[in-house]
Amino acid sequence: MAYAIEMLNITKDFPGIRANDNVTLQVEEQTVHALLGENGAGKSTIMSILFGLYQPTKGTIKVRGKEVNIKDPNVATELGIGMVHQHFKLVDNFTVTENIILGMEPKTKYYTIDIKKAAKRVEELSKQYGLNVDPYAKIEDISVGMQQRVEILKMLYRNSDILIFDEPTAVLTPQEIHELMGIMRNLIKEGKTILLITHKLKEIKAVADRCTVLRKGKYIGTVDVADTSEEQMAEMMVGRSVSFAVEKEEAKPTDVVLDIQNLNVKNVKGLLAVKDFSLQVRAGEILGLAGIDGNGQTELVYALTGLTKIESGNVLLKGKDITKLPIKQRLESGISHVPEDRHKHGLVLDFQLKENFVLHCYHKEPYAKNGILNPKAIEEYADKLIEQFDVRCGQGKDTVTRSMSGGNQQKAIIAREIDRSSDLLLVVQPTRGLDVGAIEYIHSRIVEERDKGKAVLLVSLELDEIMNLSDRIAVIHNGELSGLVYRKDTDENELGLMMSGSIKKVGAANE
C-alpha cells in the first residue's frame, strides 16, 4: 500500500534541547495512524513540522511519494494536509458556514460573500461524511462535539485528505467520543487518511490501524494495533511496565479530619447548589466524591476552601470550626487544595515556575523575611520540588509556567500542595487531560499521602479514577448526598444509579 506521508529520520533541535531525534513516521493511505507518546515526547513538534510551523534540522518529508519542502502552513494546506487543533479556532458569534469559509470566502459577482453557495457545500460535505451539522447554526449555540465537527468540516471544505487530529477527545463526553470514532471510520471509507495524536490507549485500540510511539523525542517503534495489547503500547510509551490499577493497601482510617455538617451553599445564580450536605473524611483514607458535572461539586469545594460564602451549616477541620475563616487561614490551618482548573485557579501562568511554587508561602520564612523576598531560599525550594516531583521544564525553575506542558503544570501544583503537608488534601480533577505516565505518577502520590496518614477528599468526574483510588465513595446528586459506600462493596453500575439520583444509599459506610 502507498504511503500518504513519510517523515524520514527527522531531527529537530531547539536551543538547548533536541525535540525530535531521528524520528521516522510512515502513514499508509486510507488508514488511521496513531502517534502515541507522553506529554513532552515530541508529538507536537513532529506535527508542527509536518504542518509547516517548524523546519526540521535534519531529515526529509515525502507526501504521496514526492519529496516536499513545507515552509509554511499554506504549503501544507496546498498539499492537502489539514489539522484539527485541540483548542478550536472558531469565532463564537459566527455561524458554522461563516467559520468554515473564513479566509477563503466565495464571492458573488458583486464582490459580496456568497453565503448560500458556501452553506450548500457545507451541507453536502456534512451529509457525505455523516457529520450532521447545521450550516446556519451559531457556534456559541452548539455543543463542543459539534464544534469539533465544524473543525473537521473546515478541512474537508479545503479539500484536505490527510487529516491530523491533535488530542481530539480531550474535550469530549464519552458519548461524543463514541460518535467521533464513527466519523473517523467514515472518513477513511471516503478515502481520507488520518493521523491521530493521543495518549489514550483505549481510543487507539478502538479506531487506529497502526501506531507509532515516541518517547523523550526518540522513535521507539511502529506497531499494528490489532496485534498489540494496551499494556504493550503503554510500556513502549513510558519505557517500563505500567499498572493501570492503582496498587494500594487497605486503608487504615483513624480520626475524623474534615467534618462537614449540614452544609448549605448557594451558587453564583443565588440558587441552593449544596443542600444539607454532611460528610466526614478521616485521616488515612481517600474519600472519592463522584457525581455528574454540575451537581454541586464545585460549590462544595469552594465552600470548604472559603471561596464561597456558606449559607448555613458548619465545616470542622480537626474539630476546629473553620466555617467563617478567610481563605488564607483555612489553608494555613491544614488544607491543601489542587483546584479543578489549573490554568485559572491553580497557577499564575505568567509567573516563573519557582514563583508558583511559593504562591502560598511566599511571605513565610525562609522564603521571605520582614516582607522582603529571599530569592535564594525560593530557588533552592524550587530546585528541590522539581527534583522530588520530576517536573520537566525547559529552563528549570525560571521557566515561565505558561510554556510548560499540562502534565508538568499539574505536577507542579501537586508538588506544591503535597509539600505543604496539610492534614487534608482536597484534590479536584487531578488528572484531567494528562497522559498515562503523569496519571500514574499523580495517583501514586495521592495514595502515598493517604498512607502518610493524611485525609484525602478526591473530587472527580471520571468514575474510573474514583473507583481506582478511593477507599470510600460518596456520591453527590443535585447538591445532596445520594450515596456513601465502601469501594469494595460497590460497582460502576450502582454508582451510576446513585449519580443519576435513581437510588439513594446513605449511611452504609458512615462510621
Place this chain on the structure above:
Amino acid sequence: MNKKRSVLQISLFAVIAGILLGFVVVAITGRSPFNMFVALVRSMTGFNLTKPSQGINVTYILNWFLNTMPLILTGLSVGFAYRTGLFNIGGEGQYIVGALAASVVALTVKLPAIPHTILCVVAAMAAGALWAVLPGILKAYKNISEVVICIMMNYIAMYFSNWVVRTFLEIDTKTNARTIGFPETAGFGKVFANNPSNFNWGFLVVVVCVLIYWFVIEKTTFGFSLRATGFNKESARFAGMKVERNIVASMAISGAFAGAAGAVVILGIFKYGRIFSAMDNYGFDGISVALVGMANTPGIVLAGFLFGLLKAANTNLQLFNIPMEISELMQATIIFLVAIQYGIILLLDKFDNRKKKGEVVTEGGAAK
C-alpha cells in the same frame, strides 16, 4: 527570544518609527528635517549644530531632565497599577490633589527647611494615595470599572483643588489667580543656582520613587502578591491572597507616585499654590510612559526621558520653525505602535525571515 522581542524591540522600533515619521511629516509639509534634527539634538545636548561656536548650553539638558521628572513619577504610577492588572487613568487627578496637599502644607505648617519640604512631599503622596483609594475600593468590592471612576475624579480633583485654594489658602492679591508664594522652607531649590533652568532637588524624590517601585515590585512579598493578582486574580484568590486588599493597596501606591509628581512640580517649578485653569496632562502622559516602558523599572525611566525630551523639545522645535504639534505627533505615533505591538511582532518576524534567507543566499554565493 520572543519574550525579549516583546519587551525591548517593540519599544525601540516604535520610538525609531515615531521619530522617523516626524521627520517625514516635517519634510512633506515643506519644512526642513535638518532643522528638526538640530532642534532635537539641541534639546538633548544643548549643542546647536548650526552655531557650533556657541558651545554647549547646559540649560537645555537641565530642562530636559526637569521635564522628565514628573513623567517618570506618573509613569511609575500607571505602571504600578498596571502590574496589579489595573488601569489608573486617574493620575492627573492624583497629581492635582498631590500638588494641593503640598501647597496646603507649604503654606500652613511652619518647620525648618528640609523637614518642611519632606512633609510637603509626604502629604502630597498621601493625598494622591487617598484620591486613588476610592476607585480602588469601588473596583475591588463592587467591581465598578476603575477607568470610569478615575476619569471622573480627575475633574473633581481639579475643581476641588481650585475651591480649596480659593477658600482656605491666602491668595496673592496682585493677581487673585494663585496663592502667595511658598515660604523659603518649603520647596526644592535649584541644583545649579546660576543656571536659569528650574532643575531642582526634586529629582531626589524621583530617584527614591524609582527605587521604591523597583524594590516593592521585585523584592517584597507585597509586590509578589500584587504581581500574582495582576496576572491572575483568581489564582491569587485561591492561594489565599487578599485580592481586594491588594487592589486597593495598589491603587493607593499608584496614587502616591502621582501625588509625588504633583509635589515635585509645584515645589520645584511654581513655588505657589495654583488655581488650575487646565490640566497639566502629566497624569495622562504617564500612561504613555508606562506603556512604552512596559511597566518595568528601567523601561519607565528610559521612556520618561524619551517623553521628557519630546516635551522639552517644544521650545527648540518652534525656535527652528518646526511646529510644536510635531512633537505630539511623534508621541502619538510611538504610543500607537506600542499599542499594536502584535502587528509589529509579525512585521519584525517577517523581516527576520527575509534577512535569514538573504544570508543563506550570500553563503551559497560565497561557496561558488
Place this chain on the structure above:
Amino acid sequence: MKKLVKILLVALLACACLAACGGETGGNNEEKVSFGFVTDIGGIDDKSFNQTSWEGAKKFADEVGLVEGTDYKYLQSDSESDYTPNLTTFADEEVDLIIAAGYLFADAIQATVNNYPDQKILIIDVDYLAGENLQQAVFAEHEGSFLVGVAAGLQAKAAGKTTVGYIVGMESVTMDKFEAGYQDGVWAVCPECTILRDNANDFGAPETGKSLAAKQYDAGAYVIYHAAGGTGNGVIQEAAERRANGEDVWVCGVDTDQYDYGKYGDGSKSAVLTSMMKRVDVAAYNALKAVEAGTFEGKVVVYDLAGGGVSLPAENPNLSEDILKAVEDYTAKIVNGEIKVNVTPKTQAEDARVVGQK
C-alpha cells in the same frame, strides 16, 4: 545595528558640514531689531490677548521689514511650566526684546529678569515686578469699562429696563478694574440699575459662558458685559441666538472690537452693542519702536483713556447718536480728571444693586 550606526554617522557628518557652510538660521542682524514673543497655552491665534499683542508686534515688524522665523518668532507654551524655558531660550538667543502678555507670566518673567538683567523685556498687564530692563504695560481698564457701562446703562434705560449683567472669567485685581469701571459707568447714567454678576472661573470655557449668559438674560438682564476671554465667546453666542429669535438683548465685548463675533441672521446685524478695546497691540508696538529708537525704558507704562490705551471702537453701529454723544462727554470728563473712576468694585454686601456673590 551596525547599519544604524553607519547611517547615524553619515547623518551627523552631513549636519556638521551643513553647519559649517550654512548657518543662516536664527541669528540677529546687527541693524535690525529682533524680538521673541512667548504665548501661553492659548497660542498666537486665541482671538484675544496673545493675538492682539502679536498683531501689534507684527505691525512693527512689517513696517521695518523684519522676516518672521528669522528676525522674530513666537514660542507657544504647552503648559505653565514651559514659560521659563521659553523665555530663557529667547534670552539665550539674545533677541533685542522679549514680549509676554498676561499676568500668568509674572513669576517666569521675574525669574528671567533675575537671570538675564540686561535682557529687554515687555510684559503686559503686570505692574508689580522689578527689573532695570523690564517694561511693564498696564491699562486703565476701569476707564474703558466705564464707557461700556455708560453705553449699557443708557441702552437699558432707553428700553425701559433696569437690569444689566456682568460676567468675569476669573477674579483678580486686574479683572476687578473692569467691574469697578462698569459699575461706575452704569450707575452714572442709571443709578436705579441692578447689576447681575457671575464668575465663570475659566477664561477658556465658552459653554460655561453661554449658560451663565442664559441665566442672566432669563433673570432679566438687558445688556451683559463680559470680561472673560474665550469664555466670553459663549456669552456673545447666547446673545446672538436670542436676538436671532427676536429677543431684545445685548452684549458688550472686551479686549478687541468683537462686533463681528456677534453677527447673526444674514450677518448684517450684530448682538454686540459695543466693545471695550484694550490696545495691547499699541503697547507691543510702542515698546518695539522704543527699542528701535534706543529709548526703551524699564518702567511701568500706563495706557489709559487719555493716551488711547483703552477706548470704544471707532464704529459703533448699534449705538444711537444720543448714547455716542454721552460717551464722548464722559470720555472728556475722565480725560480731564473731572471723573475719577474706581478700581475696586462694590460687592453685594456693600451695595444692594449688585446681585451675585464674588
